[in-house]
Amino acid sequence: DAKTTQPPSMDCAEGRAANLPCNHSTISGNEYVYWYRQIHSQGPQYIIHGLKNNETNEMASLIITEDRKSSTLILPHATLRDTAVYYCIVRVETYSTLTFGKGTMLLVSP
Amino acid sequence: DAGVTQSPTHLIKTRGQQVTLRCSPKSGHDTVSWYQQALGQGPQFIFQYYEEEERQRGNFPDRFSGHQFPNYSSELNVNALLLGDSALYLCASSPDFGRGLQETQYFGPGTRLLVL
Numbered sequence: 188d189a190k191t192t193q194p195p196s197m198d199c200a201e202g203r204a205a206n207l208p209c210n211h212s213t214i215s216g217n218e219y220v221y222w223y224r225q226i227h228s229q230g231p232q233y234i235i236h237g238l239k240n241n242e243t244n245e246m247a248s249l250i251i252t253e254d255r256k257s258s259t260l261i262l263p264h265a266t267l268r269d270t271a272v273y274y275c276i277v278r279v280e281t282y283s284t285l286t287f288g289k290g291t292m293l294l295v296s297p
Numbered sequence: 298d299a300g301v302t303q304s305p306t307h308l309i310k311t312r313g314q315q316v317t318l319r320c321s322p323k324s325g326h327d328t329v330s331w332y333q334q335a336l337g338q339g340p341q342f343i344f345q346y347y348e349e350e351e352r353q354r355g356n357f358p359d360r361f362s363g364h365q366f367p368n369y370s371s372e373l374n375v376n377a378l379l380l381g382d383s384a385l386y387l388c389a390s391s392p393d394f395g396r397g398l399q400e401t402q403y404f405g406p407g408t409r410l411l412v413l
Contacts, residue, residue: 228409230405231404284330284353284355285332285342
């Protein structure tokens with residue numbers, strides 16, 4: 188699976204949009220981009236995934252660049268409860284495992 | 298609809314002992330994966346079970362073994378515990394749609410194991 192690069196930490200003010208970047212420059216055409224987050228000492232929580240089109244659900248939006256070499260997870264109105272480590276994962280096919288990096292620690296402040 | 302559940306939540310063992318951790322998958326899921334998460338690191342894949350067989354395995358020694366039951370629940374066993382086995386052990390379940398279709402893994406809350 189392709190390797191991903193994320194900033195180690197980011198800050199966001201409560202109520203503002205949080206934009207978390209991820210680089211995956213070696214991504215292949217059949218690889219999906221997945222986002223999970225992990226609130227302190229809990230299990231990772233699935234957020235969203237996509238292949239090449241932008242995706243939106245009740246939690247977040249995923250914007251994938253046209254060349255698919257990078258993506259951005261957008262939390263439109265961050266709250267204190269969104270403080271967590273966010274993992275961007277590139278996954279090649281069904282049954283493939285999730286390879287976690289160190290992720291981005293997002294701190295949402297009042 | 299209950300999500301993925303794991304037991305126990307916390308466990309303390311001593312070096313050389315054996316431990317069994319348990320996982321019940323989300324309703325409708327038949328595939329269970331186990332991950333180990335050391336402090337400050339991302340989760341690392343241990344193995345995955347489907348149809349009561351180990352389908353994939355990560356880079357973990359044979360001291361780590363597992364089992365899946367006909368009701369899709371699963372156990373993770375670790376023998377001859379080492380201090381370095383102290384970690385959060387995560388179970389994730391997913392449905393099997395067949396090859397070619399993406400399925401999403403959903404995680405349980407984890408079992409925190411401390412080896413003294």
